[in-house]
Each structure stands twice: as C-alpha cells, then as structure tokens.
Amino acid sequence: LRSGFAPAYDNFMGFFHAIDWKEPWLICLLALHVLLLLSAILSRKHINLQMCLFLLALSGVYFAESLNLFLSAHWQMFSTQNYFDPHGLFLSVLWSGPLLVIAILILINTLLSL
Template sequence: MERPIRVDEIQGLWTYLTSIDWTDPWFRYLLLFHVICCLTTILIRKKSNIQFIYFGFLIMMVFLSEYINEWAARNYKSFSRQQYFDSNGLFISTVFSTPVLINCLIMVIMWLLNMSKLMSEVRYVKHRSKRKNDSEPIQTSENSTDKVGKKEKGD
C-alpha cells in the first residue's frame, strides 16, 4: 500500500488526483451519487419549483461538507483503506463539493437561459401590443367620424 500524499507535497491538481487510489470500493458509491445528481439536474430542467428545492439541497450538501469531512476523517477505517480526509478539506472539496457545485452552476446557467428566453418573449409581446395599440386609434378615430357623419346625415 502506498503512502498517502501530504497536502504540502502536492504540485498540482492532476498530481493530487493521480495519487488517489481510485480502486477503493467507496469511490463507486461516490461516483454513483454524482451520476444520480447529474441525471437529476437534467431530468428536472423544466420543473422550476423542484429545481429550487434540489438546488437548496445541493448547496446544503456543500455547506455540510466540512462536517462530512470531519466525520469521515474520524471513521475512514470503516469504509476506506486510506485516510484521504485532511484537515484542510482539499480531498472532499475536490471529489465531492466541486462536482456538486458544477451541478449548481448548470442549474444557474439553465435559469439564466430560461430567463433570457422569457425576457425575449415579453419584449416580443410588448412590441406586438404596442403596434396593435398604435394602429387602433386610427381605426377608432375613423369609426367615430363615421358615427358622427351618420348622425349628421340623419339630422
């Protein structure tokens, strides 16, 4: 078994990621969690209310990652062959929080695109309504003169 890499030995993200023993069984469950999160993000893309709740859940998971890291550091022997959970939180931030935040970023991008589309539709409807309102006074004034003309003829 390899010696775990110390935080002060890290030269870059790629070096750090390659130092992790990805064959540890619990990584499959972590990967499954991230796949489920990604699929959920995609499946609920048109359900705004559910997205807000899901977004809150994901942000709460990131917020709680410090506590998850502390718990995992104390209990790593029950699910892992190595102690990955450092006090700086680099490991949990890299393999847990970053993918979760990417899902949140995807949702924010979807919201912005949806908002942009809605603003474009509102602008189109306003423009159409303004054109319709601009053309109505002409018709109204013609109709009012016709009525006045008919009254005058009848008198």
C-alpha cells in the first residue's frame, strides 16, 4: 500500500517544490483565499452574504479556464516563471481548489441552517 502512494507523493512534492512561494502575487492569492474563507466563516448567520460569497466562489471556478489562458499569455508581467500550463493544473490546484472548498463549506452551512 505504501508503494502505491509513493508516486503520488513524489508528484505532489515535485509540484510543491517547483513553485516559488515567495512571489508577491502568490502570497496575495493565498491571502485572498484566507480572507474569503474567514468571510464565509464570520458571515455564516447571514444567508444573503453567504449566497453572494457562494456565487463569487463558483464564478471564480467557472472563469478559471479563461483566466488560465489570459495569465499564460501575460505571465511575464507579474511572475518569474510560467506556471500556467495548457491543462490548467496549477490554476486548478491553487485557484479553483480552494474556491470549491469554500463553496462546499458555504453549501454545508446553508443546508445545516435550514
């Protein structure tokens, strides 16, 4: 079983180490996700604000492909290397993934409050 997870772990660690986590735009992206998560947690009793955050998060996921195309064409303006591959792996992991997690948390909160 351990050898079954070893290739996945090696791929993840390769992905993790290939990213320069000190780039200002990456720090801002992570801060944006933390801010959105805190907003979702702190506004859990305000259903209208929760729905706005939910739609905002899902809109971000919906436009991820267009955003990836745009960022892959203009990466020199803000980054030291091109992270934006044609398949969108980087953007899926660092943009869409956290937004989907936040949207799922909002959905669970909404269903529990019914």
